Every structure is written in C-alpha cells, then in structure tokens.
Amino acid sequence: MNGVTRREQLRAATDLDIRRHARELLVREGQEAVTLRAIARELGITAPALYRYYDSREDLLNRLSEDICDDLSAELNETMCGIEDDHLSKVFAVCRGFRSWALTHPREFTLAFATPGGNGSGHTGADARKSDSTATPEKPATHSDELSSVFLGVVGPLMAEGPDNPQPPRIPEELRAGLTNSQRELTAACETHGIEMPPEALSLEAVYMMLRWWARLYGQVALEVFEKFPFDVSHADRLFESMLEELGREAGLYR
Amino acid sequence: MNGVTRREQLRAATDLDIRRHARELLVREGQEAVTLRAIARELGITAPALYRYYDSREDLLNRLSEDICDDLSAELNETMCGIEDDHLSKVFAVCRGFRSWALTHPREFTLAFATPGGNGSGHTGADARKSDSTATPEKPATHSDELSSVFLGVVGPLMAEGPDNPQPPRIPEELRAGLTNSQRELTAACETHGIEMPPEALSLEAVYMMLRWWARLYGQVALEVFEKFPFDVSHADRLFESMLEELGREAGLYR
DNA sequence: GTGCGAAGTAAACGCCGTTAACTCGGGAAT
C-alpha cells in the first residue's frame, strides 16, 4: 500500500546527499572542483556509483543549477512574504534580495545564470535525467521557471492595482508583434503557477516593463558579481538603489 | 646592435602561436577544451614546454582574455571609424558592434566578460606573467583597459559637443561622493590614453550616464548570450534597438 | 672555443570522467 518502497527511499536520500555535497564543493572551491570523484569520496562511495544517478558530470551540474534556482526562489519568496508594505516595496525587496544573494553566492550565480550552455532558466534543456521511465510526466511546462513564478507573483499584484502610468512607455511599433507573443507565454505561465493576475493587467506595456526590469536587474547584478565595471566602483550598492528608484519612476509607480 | 636577438624573435613567434591555437580551440570547442596538451599537440611540441611561456593554464587563460579584449577593441575602433555621421551615431555603432560581437563570439565573451575570477577588464590582476624580469614596466596603469579607451574615445566627443541635457539626471545625493572618485579615475584614464576630453565635459552627470549605459548594454548583451530571458524572446534585436533609443533619449541626446 | 642559460623533451605523479564486468542483497513471483 505504501506508495514509496524502501529502495526508492534510499535512492532519494542518496541522491539528495550527492547534490548536497556537490553544492558544498561548488560553494567552497568553485565549479571545477565539483568532481565526481570528490563527491563520491565525501559520500564514502566510489565514483562510478554516481552513474546510477546521473548520466554524466554535466548532467549533475545541470541538476545543480536547477536546485540553485529553486533555492533562490524559495529564499526570495520568504523575503517577499516578510514585507508587509505596498506591492512596490515587495518588488524592490525581491530585487534587493536577488542582488545580495548573487553577491554572497557568486559561484552559484555563475553556474545558474552565466553558463553558456543554457541551463538554469533557459529553454534548451534536453530534460533527460536518470529517473523512473514512466513516473512524473506531470510537468510538461516549458522549463523550470520556478524563479519566474516568484517575480510574477510579486509583480502581478502591482500590475493589478495601479497601472495608471502617467507616461505609457511608447512601445516601438516593430516590437508589438514579439511582445504579444511573450504576453501569451506569460499569461499561460501565470495560469500554470496559479498566480493571481487579471488578464487585463498584463498589458503589452506591462510585459515590456517586466522585460526591461529583468534586463537591468540582471545586468547590474552580473556586472557586480564579475567586477566588470569600467573603473572601481565602491559605491555599487548606492548605484543599485538609484537604479531601483529609476525603474520605479519609469514604470510610473512612484508617487 | 640589433635590439631584438634571434632568440627573442623565436620566443615571441612561439608565444603568438600558442595563443593563436589556444584561441582557436576556445572558439571551436569551448573553454574546457583549451588544454595545455591540446595546444602543444597542435604546435608539434610537448605540454611541459608551455611552462616556458606561462606559469599555468590559468595564466594562459588570463592572457587569452586580455587578447580577446584587445581584439574586440580593435574591431570596435574600426567600426567606429567607418561611421561618418554625428557622434551619437558612432556611440550607437559601437554598442551595436559590441552586441553582435558577443553574439557571434559567445565563448570569447564568456571568458572575457563573465568569468568570476575577475580577469578581463576587471581590476584584480596579479600581473605576474612570464617575461623578462626588467623589461616593459612602462604601463603601471590600473589595468588593461584597452576597451574602456574605445568607449571613452567615442563618448568623449559626444560629451564635448552637446551636453545640453534638457533633463539633467538628478544624481542622488549619496552617489555624488563615489562618482567624483570615478570622475577622477576617468580623467586620468583619458590622459593616459590620449583621448580628447575637455575636463569640463566630464561632469558628474556624464560619469553617471556612462555607468548606466555600460550597465544596461552589458546586461542586455549578457542576457542574450546566456539566453536567460524569462521567456522566449525572438525579437531580441528589436528590443536592443529600443534600448539604445531609450538610452539616447534619457541622455538628452535625441532631438 | 667555452660555457651558460634558455627551449624543449621524457618520464612520472596524482588527478580526472567514463566504461565494462563483476558482486551482492532486497523484494517480487512462484
């Protein structure tokens, strides 16, 4: 009657241990130290045993990247829930949370958000992990966008309440076609993730705004993590704050 | 009498060959394929010989990263010179050039602009390569900012001519201190690189603008290279164009 | 001509990912 056999339990536990130790190695010593042999050593088993769980080292790294996104999502979700103020404050809190997470977890950020292969929240995953062949085909959703869901969950209410933009952003004509596509994708994502988002709130302007928010948030954060400012910037946090303020102003959400 | 001996000639030639083949491997097969043994194989020598030229594989990769920046700089410089229009058009051309270079050279972009160690245009280089101990101590400049020079060279004239910003960007008070620092660094950089930049043109507002330009340019480009848009964006080029336009408008440079 | 120092080599060490052939034990079918 028990849905999960003893074997499955053990397997799941070992799998968790593998990823736990892999993550630890990543954090402590960097991506190239995440070695099948090192992981096995810490687990007290031998390296080839890991092939019962993952097809290859790369496969494991991809999974790690997903885990990282999920953990980050959970953390941001908590951050968000801890804010009692208006919706805009929540959005800001999430952005600040993303930044400070990235700065304190540079190696995890690099793996999940700056790896060319296109894992993380990208959309090129082959989705062929080692698992029971028939089980859990329940999430055919595009990809592991746990994280998008967090952002959507906090931006959604903001969209719903006050999009009385004093200055609608004047979307360039040749962008409208592409944006309606994204709009479709977004509404679908909101549905699958059960996010309260009145369809009329997801205007083209809103979609455009979200894209620009993400591009600038990501850009500023990556710039800081990789220290690629053209000259020394000791006041990066203040720069970030001014970017947030500017974003809020542009969205017509301030005052 | 000859300033360069035959030995030095050969050494320089071999060094160039090393980097040429390393670069080729990077482009063709990715960073982890840039192997001392592979390089040596293609050169027809043995791997330990490479240690006569570089302290380690990492050292070589750092040098590669610098080469990439320099090549990109040269390419952008050419792009810029090919534009005969006003200064703003040149700035746009350089930005577009940077983007299309990144998209066509993703692996080089990743190595030079998204490597956590902080090589490339960062400012943490230990600067201890294998070279004649006493020669060429002539560039104690902060770092290898060949690239910054290109951007400065194209932004400078723009600053010099028309900073009649209809809307000066209202720099947040707590940013001014840090920005004056950057301002100092920038004027110094202009001097060392011989860039025509009237000191009064490099206002705090101008420095602030340049930082924001770079952050957004870098962010958008990295986002595209790593395919980390939250949903499929097929119209990325148009998005990029609209970002440029927006930047121009914000700088008070448009109409 | 002699000899020094730099370029290159050969051999070895200890890592690595991955594969193949095996042991062994839990659990289902009989």
Next chain:
DNA sequence: ATTCCCGAGTTAACGGCGTTTACTTCGCAC
C-alpha cells in the same frame, strides 16, 4: 520458502589532464 531479477555499488582499467623533475640540446655572449 525458494527462486530469480535487477539495481546499487565495487573493482579494474582506459585515456586524458595539469604539473614537476631531471635531462638534453643548442644559440649566443664572452
């Protein structure tokens, strides 16, 4: 209760890797 399967884990091995050490070789300054 016995049998048998199959999956977790092992051992051994392959080829490749970065790096070190000791060596040859040879250009060139004296």
